[in-house]
Amino acid sequence: MNGAAEALLQVKDLRVDFGAHAVVRGVSFELFEGETLGLVGESGSGKSTLARAILRLLRSAHGSVEWRGKDLLTCAPAELRAQRRDLQLVFQDPLSSLDPRMRVGDTIAEPLRVFEPGLDANARARRVAGMLERVGLTAAMGARYPHEFSGGQCQRIGIARAMILNPKLLICDEPVSSLDMSIQGQIVNLLLDLQRDAGTAMLFISHNLAVVRHLSHRVLVMYSGKLVEIAAPDALFNSPRHPYTKALLAAVPAIEPKLKGAPAALRLEEPPAAVRLPAAGCAYRERCPYALPVCASTVPPLAEATTGHWVACHRSHEALIPLSLPA
């Protein structure tokens, strides 16, 4: 990406606690204009919480989110609302992110009402109709209610609402996870098209590694509230350095091994529930086949192993023996 340019979004040491549990434990990263950043992790990794914390939809315990020079976490509420124009969110459950009592046209028009109140009704209706068609629906559908649409259509409506003001950053929280497989590709392609046309940067959160692989410029891997690896897709998927990333990739059920007659996934332990995090050291060490005593005492820092490839592992510089398949 454009290394010389100032980053659009800079997250620094973000921490979010839910009561006594630390769900996001010190996350830092940058996002550049027009870039698609993929964020992968499983449930309990804190990725959805991170997305909401960045947008200050919930309270963070520590850290800063620099957005075009302002810290979103400490600025005044009015300033925050003004910035929301350029920071939009697409939700995981398409139906529940739409107000069931509002016509979808009104839902899509809401950002216009908030940020362009001077717009008269006709102009607004035209913009909404244009957006509906842009996302593959028809203008007439604006008069209907969310429950009359399928999951994929609801997600298109959610995307229309998010994109109507041409935001600079679109955060997508598992936007296709609840959709049928044949529809997922349509929605992802729609996001890619809109992004390309508007130059929007995207933070694409998903547990689906294959989808993330295809559409990201860079990928962040999150485990137990921390980033454990950051790399470009080719580097990450072809030569993962963190043991968790390797395990994640090995666990994806693929059709190809079946065809080749190879045995399937590895034997892996349960990810620990948040309450049972090891008190010190690396959060992954209890599941890690490569753990050393140092892993129990010191938290590995996220360090650059090769250019653009960051890993948080004490053994990242070693050529580790590949994980073997069970007997």
Added chain:
Amino acid sequence: MIPTLSIDDLCISFPRHGAPIPAVQGVSLSIAPSECVGIIGESGSGKTQVFMAAMGLLASSAAVSGSIRFEGGDLLSADTAVLNRVRGSKLTMIFQDPMTSLAPHLKIGTQLAEVLVCHSGMSWRDAWSSAARILARVRVPDPKRRLHQYPHELSGGMRQRVMIGMSLLCEPALVIADEPTSALDVTVQAQLIELLRTMRGELGMALALISHDLGVVAGLADRILVMYAGRIVESAPALELFSHARHPYTAEMLKCIPSLSGPRLARLPTLAGQPPQPGEQLEGCAFAPRCPRVAARCRSERPLLSPAGAAAVACHFPLPA
């Protein structure tokens, strides 16, 4: 040899505003003893309803016709007493969301032991010991302690193991697994698929695995049925389906799965349109609006499921083998 499960021309419809909406239209299938059959389909395919009918769990408003036979006995016309002897012991089901399928107010041990007490007439003490044994069998660490825990104290993957254990307690002939891993992470999913494979190896029960995820089914199924809009559109041995799918829907679906290896794509492969909404009645083939191989005949005449070697396909112009 009597098939473990034999479904013949099953039709299920639900009333909406008075008119019946068909969910399943003329489905026939059979599962042989110890066979693992994968049932693939998206929303609206009816795949779950077929097996809910077998378990007698359909909504009371559903209109059902056809026959479902389990080990020779008719399930649809059986009265509740007969059905209750079979369900939970010889014919069991694992549901998608273990949080809602396990009773939140009862201990794990109680729920497991209850199955044995009801079906095998065991004493509670013996049932608890058997429960501990089954937990060990499904690789739940520290089983004796787990018996005294409540579902909310366990993680999703652990709860699902408990569900699997519960389904295996009475050595069933058939286990129906309805999207057993959809709510779980990929690493946990991998373990559970492995567990199901091991259990099949040890106990030899038949398994009906319902999923929308082809990868999950690939790991376990001997034979795969593909359902679309309430009907079976393709049936084939697993390897054959993945290497030479005959129905255009199956072929397109396989193309839609983004891969972890292979070149990165600028756009994901996709299938245009969406599955028909329940109640949308179409002339001819239900897949015609989305099919890349569609012809005039497809829109007027509905293709029937016809055998093609070891497989069967419902298409006027199936892909060549």
Added chain:
Amino acid sequence: MNGVGSDAARRLRSNPAAIVALYTMLAIVALALLGPWLNPNNIEALDWLHVAARPGLQSAHWFGTDRLGRDLFVRTLAGTRVSLGVGLLASVVSLVVGLSFGAIAGYSGGRIDHFMMRIIEILSGLPLIFFVIVLTVVFGRNEYLLFFSIGAVGWLTMARIVRGQTLGIRRREFIEAAIASGAGPGRIIVKHVIPNVVGPVIVYATLSVPQIILFESFLSFLGLGIQEPHASLGTLIAEGAGEMESAPWMLLVPGGFLALLLLCLNLFGDGLRDALDVKEA
């Protein structure tokens, strides 16, 4: 009517009890409003020739007269008008106040919610009849006092209900989406929270009308509410109670009207709740 509303309307139409109740209520309201034209008698006119006369369609007084010779038909209808008026007015006031209060408390959360709920709890704790008596002593008998005291109690439960519903809605994704779209709290409460809590609120409002009418009747029965020569169903029942043995129609007529009205309101409210609830599930 929006999509959800028309679903509910259809379900309501298929509920015979609710429909019968609705039409009966409308009939009573129509009768109460049109009464004066049907019968020329005046509510205050004293007919010395027909004191405590029995009801009869042949006589000049269809429902009979009371101890002072006043026509019961007109008085009952007048009383119904008053009771309905009070009931509706107080319901509307409690709806508006309770809705705003509850929505703001539920949406704001934290200290604001805490503070607002304590206000409700304190007000709930006041013994209402005592409060009303004290006010009557201080300000004298006044019909406006009646409305005030009913309003003072009516909105409390409504506020609690709305707050509860709001708390349930607060965490739903479409509210988060509205916040993420830059909408401020005012807009969210008005455009998103209130339309989504309106179901149970309307049901409760409908079911609270009978309570309010009953409360007004009770106050009037005690002599604290509507004063002579005006009548409400409560005052009429009070008078009738005194003549129960000699002129039972004096009690039965207004009592019957009140009972019928309350029954219909309750049935309709129940039907409304069933019609709306199914969709919420």
